[in-house]
Structures are given as C-alpha cells and as structure tokens.
Amino acid sequence: MSAINFYLKIIKALEEIQAPYMIVGAFAGLAFGVTRATFDVDILVDLHDKDFEALAARFPLPRYYADPEMMRNSTRMRIMFNIIDTEEGVKADLVPFTREPGYRVAFDRRVRQVFEDAAGNTFEAWCAQPTDIIIGKLKAWTEGRSEKHPSDIKAILVFTLSGLSPETINLQAIEVEAARLGVDTVKLWHELLFAAKEAVRAYKENRNAD
Numbered sequence: 001m002s003a004i005n006f007y008l009k010i011i012k013a014l015e016e017i018q019a020p021y022m023i024v025g026a027f028a029g030l031a032f033g034v035t036r037a038t039f040d041v042d043i044l045v046d047l048h049d050k051d052f053e054a055l056a057a058r059f060p061l062p063r064y065y066a067d068p069e070m071m072r073n074s075t076r077m078r079i080m081f082n083i084i085d086t087e088e089g090v091k092a093d094l095v096p097f098t099r100e101p102g103y104r105v106a107f108d109r110r111v112r113q114v115f116e117d118a119a120g121n122t123f124e125a126w127c128a129q130p131t132d133i134i135i136g137k138l139k140a141w142t143e144g145r146s147e148k149h150p151s152d153i154k155a156i157l158v159f160t161l162s163g164l165s166p167e168t169i170n171l172q173a174i175e176v177e178a179a180r181l182g183v184d185t186v187k188l189w190h191e192l193l194f195a196a197k198e199a200v201r202a203y204k205e206n207r208n209a210d
Contacts, residue, residue: 003090005117007041010083010092011125013058020046021126022103022110024095024136026152028127031113032167033159034152044107046097047075055083063087106132111167130156131170135177138189142181150192157196162203 007027014021025042026034047055052068052075059066065084071094074081078099084091097107110126117123128136134153141149160169171193178189 002117003088005119006085006088006090007092008115008117008123008125009058010043010094011115012123013055014043014045015125016058017051017054019048019051019055020097020107022107023125023127024103024106024133025140026148028113028133029130029152029156030115031127032130032133032165033155035155036148036151041092043092043094044097044100044103045094046107047071059083106136130160130165130167131173134169134174138174138178138181138185141188142185150188154192154196154199157192158199158203161196161200 011021011023022028022044023042024044026036027041049072052071056066056068056071063086065082065086071081075096075098078096080093080095080099082091082093097103106128109129109132111129112124113127114122114124127133134156137149137153140146157169159165160167174189175186178186
C-alpha cells in the first residue's frame, strides 16, 4: 500500500464511521494543485466516545498501530495522535478538534473534493478550502520558515486563479491574516501572489497563442 493509499484508507474509515473530519495542509492541497511527492498528513477530527473503538477496529494489529485508548486520552488532553502502518513505515497525524478551536471557521466551511489513489481511483473527502490551506501554510512558514510552504502556496494560487478549481480564494481574508503574522509574512504573501498572477498571465497568453 502506498502512502497515499494509506491516507485514503484512514479517510474512508472516518467516512464509514461518520466521524466529522477535515484534511488540512499539503495533503488537502492535492485537490488544489500541490504536486510534491512527500508531505505530512494532518487530519482534523471531531471524535467522540462511539468513534474510538470503531476507528481502531479498521486498523488491526499487527500491521497497524491504532490504540483506541490512546486516541481517547489524546482527545481528552487535546494532543495529536497517530495511526501507523508498520509495514510501509508511514503514519498519519490526527489532530483533535479541541486542540485547534481556531479552526472552527475553516471547519464550518470545509468542502468536498475529489482525490485520486495510486491506481487512479477517485474518492471524495472533506478538506479545507484553499483560502484556509494558504492561511495555515503562512502560519507554518512564520513559525518555521520552511520553503515547502511558499512552494505549496504558489501552486494553490496558480491552480485556483487559473480557473482549474470550482473553489475561489478570498485574497482579502488572507491579507488580513498575513498582516497579523507580521511584516515578513506580508512580504512573502505579496511576492507569492505576484508570482502566481504572472504565471497565470503567461499561461493564458501561451494558450491564446496556440
């Protein structure tokens, strides 16, 4: 099982047990133009007592590590927990909703998007809107300055501004959040937005020329 298929297996399990969730970060960005091969998977989950055993049952030992008591305790303590595929050496991070109350707005406006597994099969899942993915990545860049975040943001901007997604980006909302994060973040945001618009303009000019 590839890493992507493992992540989709978790999402399908959440769908089956009807547990509210939202994919965030670069994995959510797959639906909006992010193409890099390696990324961490963060899934925001709103799990309750009935969900822990049901979710763990779909990932049995010895191949998987998915301890229902660990899930329950992590949710109560508002800390992240993992589901691990020990054969493939991959893991998914599940973040209790109680840990990230600031995500309430993003969670309320999450959208259904189509993802594709390694075999080309498509699957719908709940994920953050591109606006909220970009805001989250600007926050992550502000904290750690990793270059993967600007690259992902530009890819999402180009994809969405080119009209390849039915979703739109609230540029004003991102501008407001960037300003709260500081001068460096605002500068980065403006640079990425300019570069993305230039890429879209060049793409449209080349397409018209053909």
